[in-house]
Amino acid sequence: MKVCTKCNVNKRLDEFNKKTANADGRQNHCKVCASDYAKNYHRKKKAAKKRAVTRAAKKVPLAVTPAPAPSLQLLETKDLGDHLIMIFRK
């Protein structure tokens, strides 16, 4: 039997993952706590990545390329009182 350092519950040795570096050959935290830690680790990492991407997207403005101005030649202008007609040629 061994007490988990995370949940402080006395558990059987087979409820701990192996770790040959430890004197008893088992990790100090139980499999349940190890699983919870791993889940939290990946959830936090995923959230941090999402925040970083959002931050980066805010920093870099979208490239706005102005449309090239068409080179038009004004051929004729007709003033119709309330309308102005301008005729261009490319």
Ligand SMILES: [Zn+2]
């Ligand atoms: Zn535990």
